Amino acid sequence: MNLDFEKNAPEIEEKIAELTKQKATDPNAKVDDQIVGLKKELDKVLKEAYAHLTPWQTVQVARHPNRPLLRDYIAGMCGEFIELHGDRCFGDDKGIIGGFATIADSHVMIIGHQKGKNLEDNVKSNFGMATPEGYRKALRLMKLAEKFKIPIITFIDTPGAYPGADAEARGQAEAIARNLTEMSQLEVPVIVVVTGEGGSGGALGIGVGDVILMLSNSVYSVISPEGCASILWRDGSKAPEAAEALKITANSLFKLGIVDEIIPEPIGGAHRDYDGTLQAVKQALLKHLNILRRVSERKLVDRRFEKYCRIGRFKHR
Amino acid sequence: MGWFRKKEKPQEVVTEKKDLWTICPSCKAHVYKDEWDKNFSVCPQCNFHDKINWKERMDILLDPGTFREINDNVSTADPLEFKDSKGSYAEKAEATKVKTGMKEAVITGRGKIHGIRVVMAVMDFRFLGGSLASGTGEKILLASEYALRHKYPYIVVSASGGARMHEGIISLMQMAKTCAGVARLKKMGIPYISILTDPTTGGVSASFATMGDINIAEPKALIGFAGRRVIEETIKQKLPDDFQTAEYVLDHGFIDQIVNRKEMKNFLYKVLRYWKAK
Ligand SMILES: [Zn+2]
Numbered sequence: 157m158n159l160d161f162e163k164n165a166p167e168i169e170e171k172i173a174e175l176t177k178q179k180a181t182d183p184n185a186k187v188d189d190q191i192v193g194l195k196k197e198l199d200k201v202l203k204e205a206y207a208h209l210t211p212w213q214t215v216q217v218a219r220h221p222n223r224p225l226l227r228d229y230i231a232g233m234c235g236e237f238i239e240l241h242g243d244r245c246f247g248d249d250k251g252i253i254g255g256f257a258t259i260a261d262s263h264v265m266i267i268g269h270q271k272g273k274n275l276e277d278n279v280k281s282n283f284g285m286a287t288p289e290g291y292r293k294a295l296r297l298m299k300l301a302e303k304f305k306i307p308i309i310t311f312i313d314t315p316g317a318y319p320g321a322d323a324e325a326r327g328q329a330e331a332i333a334r335n336l337t338e339m340s341q342l343e344v345p346v347i348v349v350v351t352g353e354g355g356s357g358g359a360l361g362i363g364v365g366d367v368i369l370m371l372s373n374s375v376y377s378v379i380s381p382e383g384c385a386s387i388l389w390r391d392g393s394k395a396p397e398a399a400e401a402l403k404i405t406a407n408s409l410f411k412l413g414i415v416d417e418i419i420p421e422p423i424g425g426a427h428r429d430y431d432g433t434l435q436a437v438k439q440a441l442l443k444h445l446n447i448l449r450r451v452s453e454r455k456l457v458d459r460r461f462e463k464y465c466r467i468g469r470f471k472h473r
Numbered sequence: 474m475g476w477f478r479k480k481e482k483p484q485e486v487v488t489e490k491k492d493l494w495t496i497c498p499s500c501k502a503h504v505y506k507d508e509w510d511k512n513f514s515v516c517p518q519c520n521f522h523d524k525i526n527w528k529e530r531m532d533i534l535l536d537p538g539t540f541r542e543i544n545d546n547v548s549t550a551d552p553l554e555f556k557d558s559k560g561s562y563a564e565k566a567e568a569t570k571v572k573t574g575m576k577e578a579v580i581t582g583r584g585k586i587h588g589i590r591v592v593m594a595v596m597d598f599r600f601l602g603g604s605l606a607s608g609t610g611e612k613i614l615l616a617s618e619y620a621l622r623h624k625y626p627y628i629v630v631s632a633s634g635g636a637r638m639h640e641g642i643i644s645l646m647q648m649a650k651t652c653a654g655v656a657r658l659k660k661m662g663i664p665y666i667s668i669l670t671d672p673t674t675g676g677v678s679a680s681f682a683t684m685g686d687i688n689i690a691e692p693k694a695l696i697g698f699a700g701r702r703v704i705e706e707t708i709k710q711k712l713p714d715d716f717q718t719a720e721y722v723l724d725h726g727f728i729d730q731i732v733n734r735k736e737m738k739n740f741l742y743k744v745l746r747y748w749k750a751k
Pocket residue numbers: 497498499500501502516517518519520521
């Protein structure tokens with residue numbers, strides 16, 4: 157993927173990689189100073205590039221194919237992961253995965269969208285677009301977490317719910333609606349992290365929670381900028397304008413009061429630094445798990461209801 | 474009646490005749506406007522149930538003179554200061570308010586169905602396609618809370634293309650907000666009946682509209698999540714004509730019955746009698 161706003165960062169990175177390789181084959185090569193200098197330059201270029209991303213540029217970062225995916229987070233963050241499959245009705249969606257997991261000393265249920273790293277995986281997971289089976293599996297696991305009295309963490313990264321004829325036949329709308337309804341009453345903490353693309357109802361279908369966190373370069377929107385542009389501008393190429401108007405970046409959503417906390421990504425975006433990203437997400441999760449653990453079951457549900465009641469801006473007259 | 478409209482008709486209808494006739498949007502039959510109106514905007518030819526406004530809906534479903542509006546002061550704002558190529562959302566919303574006499578895409582209130590007290594929320598497609606946004610979500614939630622407090626059954630009539638893009642993520646969140654209200658009704662044992670009319674799609678079908686204890690649809694109503702064109706592009710196949718119709722979703726198990734507009738009130742009454750019946 158070409159992110160032209162990154163300027164000459166890819167070339168600098170290439171040079172650094174070259175010199176590092178040279179150093180590996182020849183330990184006496186005098187390249188250390190050069191590498192340090194290049195790294196400084198790279199930091200500067202990336203910092204500048206990422207300081208003022210437009211919403212449309214942010215969309216490109218949020219969709220970056222090298223961005224960490226749920227299985228990367230699980231591998232890097234969790235001591236253990238016991239995957240649980242199937243919706244007990246029809247099948248096992250690969251677009252939403254989930255299971256028991258440990259993060260530090262916490263036992264939790266992790267559920268989230270799973271895009272693919274390559275075409276083969278993407279075909280299996282519909283590019284992270286979940287089917288009704290995915291939403292029903294998610295709900296089954298949430299109910300299990302409630303029974304076991306462990307917190308739920310959901311990871312959001314999807315272009316949207318799968319728009320297929322079979323998905324319609326098996327009740328995509330009903331599956332999402334049921335999750336929204338049931339999640340509002342779950343008697344365990346629910347933490348939602350938007351890590352990449354928050355695509356409309358497909359995202360919200362596992363996105364009702366007590367705390368909504370967002371990675372700094374992720375986006376969350378009622379409709380894709382392309383979709384909005386083709387309807388309201390009657391021109392899909394006006395997606396950058398639509399992205400701006402829709403207010404879909406973490407900063408905008410924080411200001412609107414939809415997102416509770418922004419998790420800053422390392423310099424140059426999550427796709428450049430998995431470790432840094434995973435650690436930042438892990439620390440944020442542990443902090444909120446700690447806070448929510450102290451809230452009683454009833455209070456959790458009441459507060460969640462009030463949280464969603466407050467969302468909306470209208471006039472009284 | 475049938476023979477009469479089956480006759481060949483000129484494609485162009487002269488102006489003065491237009492006032493007399495209604496052309497069925499579904500089968501294109503020409504029907505006397507008088508007859509069309511008396512038939513509650515249902516085509517006598519093909520039984521297509523055309524869109525009706527909130528007032529017509531309340532008149533059909535509620536006992537005369539029993540409707541009392543609640544939360545009538547909730548009015549559309551412009552939280553994102555949204556502008557597209559055609560202008561600002563604020564202006565568009567104001568123009569819609571003037572045109573429809575409504576302040577949002579749903580009207581809520583209480584009334585009686587053959588003497589049974591109910592709370593009603595009726596969406597009106599004329600107001601920005603019945604789209605779900607801040608004001609709509611607020612009113613639908615407040616009405617469900619009203620039903621909860623008074624222990625009256627809650628009936629929502631949907632007619633909506635989905636979430637309103639002009640309020641961005643705030644519109645999306647109304648799906649969660651309205652469903653949170655539905656969840657509380659379920660918990661407290663208050664009946665919630667959803668009536669899906671043409672069209673009920675997108676964010677409305679994926680929230681409160683499919684969550685009724687009983688889901689009822691009007692004949693031939695368009696009901697579905699994703700748009701037909703998007704699906705056809707995704708699966709690279711033409712979809713059958715009956716795809717995403719009321720008949721299709723009934724067949725796939727997501728609604729309880731398809732009920733004709735004329736029989737809807739009696740159907741609601743008959744069902745509600747079972748609530749708390751000994
Ligand atoms: Zn007709």
